[in-house]
Amino acid sequence: MKIFLALFISFTFLFAELELSGHLDVDSQAYLIRADAKHKNSFTLKQTLEFKYEKDDLTAFAKLYAQEDYYDFLSEDEHNERTFARLDELFLKVDYEDDSIQAGKNIKFWGALELRNIVDGFNPKEFRDDMFSKTNKCGVWNASYSHYTESAEITLIVKLNEPDQKMASYPYVYYFFPEFVTYEDKLESSHGVDRPSLYLLYSGTTETEYALDFAFIYEYGYDSQRYFTPDNPLNLALGLPTEFRQNAYIASKFMIYNTLVVDSTLIKLEALYAKVDVDAAVGDYSHVAVGFEHTVENFYKSAGLGLIGEYYNYRTYDGEKYSDLELFETMQNDLFLGLRYSFNDSDDASIVGGVVADFEYDEEVYYFKYDSRLGDSFRVGFDYYYIEPSKDEKTAYALLGRHQRVALNLAYYF
């Protein structure tokens, strides 16, 4: 099925007049505080290429992504498996009057919040790139049918397989496991990776005084939450070489994401409840996040100021099974307070920053990002992160260690 789709879409591209766009990024990061022996910096060259063809109601789209890591390129000893090329999207879409059909590989976005979108689990995240990146997701093969009414849409999606999630290796700074633990990227799944997952999405907008954008999603299939198991637990306990694997299990999942507009404030809600089919390690769980974003226009001259607040709560309902710690969940009982300063200038410059306070394990994350256009074809980005991990518990951030980084990104767009 996948080969047939790929050939069919590629054939369309060969005979079509393509619209080409993309960007070339140079990403440099310095880790001022990090775990000993891990890389103190990273330099990555990234290339994104997009091809689009449109004729009447037909759209064909392809997106390729590749990155080359400095250590992979120069040194055999310091190799950290961050160099790869990936086909993110390759799909055909046909739009009818009130319906559309889409088939191929693509990326979807679900969510409303600023810091983290807990319902955005359709595509796996790329583990070989910056862990704070929001754009680096892996495409998945799927087919969908949508029906549209005046102010709503109902979509049925069949995800055709679960891709393996590759990971960078030690000594890359965002490889979370200790040096003696290696990662086997072959996904362990309860019913085989080609078992389809089904999604039913209903979304729309109300025509009320305070408008509401709503979305309900029901999923039956592989959950986006995964867990890791060692091949030899005894070795792990003794600090001897061990291999970790990622496991996928079946769940019924109900998700919502809503945005309510009240004057100059957006009130947001994302929530999910997962009922897990029989699995030895993982039980039912819920994740809820509420937030707001209030915008003050013309705060200083034409610049706008956004005030952001978000609270996240994660719970598991089977005390005998994995808890948030074993599942590496970072947002269990966390409050995020942030600011967005939009310069509203001709370079679309902005600064976003904030603090995340974890009340469960006493962790803190501070960050700020600056982003602006340079000339007509370049963008420059600068960011700073500081993570103060838990001192008492083995959280994901505790595995990473106390962390401080600065990063500079220069991108050429065409």
Add this chain to the structure above:
Amino acid sequence: MKKILILLIFIFGNVFALSNYDVAQKSEAVMSGFKDSISKMQMTLINARGQEKVRTMNMKVLEGKDEDKSLMEFLTPADVKGTKFLNYEHVNRDDDQWLYLPALKRVKRIASKNKSGSFMGSEFAYEDLSGFNVKKYKYDGDAEVVTLDGVEMYRTNATPISKYSGYTKLISWADKKTFLIQKIEYYDRKKQLLKTAYFGEYKNFGNVYRIGKITMKNIQNDKTTILIWSDEKIKNGLKKKDFHKRYLKK
């Protein structure tokens, strides 16, 4: 006899004088009836030192009785290519606005209460770009007949009804023969002159006019933005469905 003559002139003068509201209504009428429009828009941002930056976009507009819908797709600069802005205008409540960010594949809701925010770093506020609608303003008194660049014009005063408008007063100059707006002065919340817009290159599509160029000069910061519409086609048969949120992702 002389007194009667003066009285008659005064009475007739007032009978035939047009109110600010009448002129505004006629200005709206000559621009109405295009049903829908597809065009390309070029936006040139000029800073106080005269340096220029150019943005281009595709525009689609669906004319409503009082509430237009519009879909804008940015073409350049390259980093915002594919970004789309969808606006459903409303008279009695806030507009519905969404922004599509292609890098994230995300449709983002925008809070539109405050209409005074800058549009894409330009000297245009969001409220300047929505379709002209007399219901959004309060008019008192009669229009004055004045001369602008040797042409007779009606000069009218309007006060925005919305307390979220960035303006306290708009003074408009409309051609006395065609009622096409030629110039608008915008006064800020401190009642100081903020911006002046010059309208030109109107295109006549039979019984409806469409604007071809607006030059917006900000008096307070010396910046200018020029909007130029090209390749405009009206009455294309667009429907409400063509402005569904689904087209943000297309």
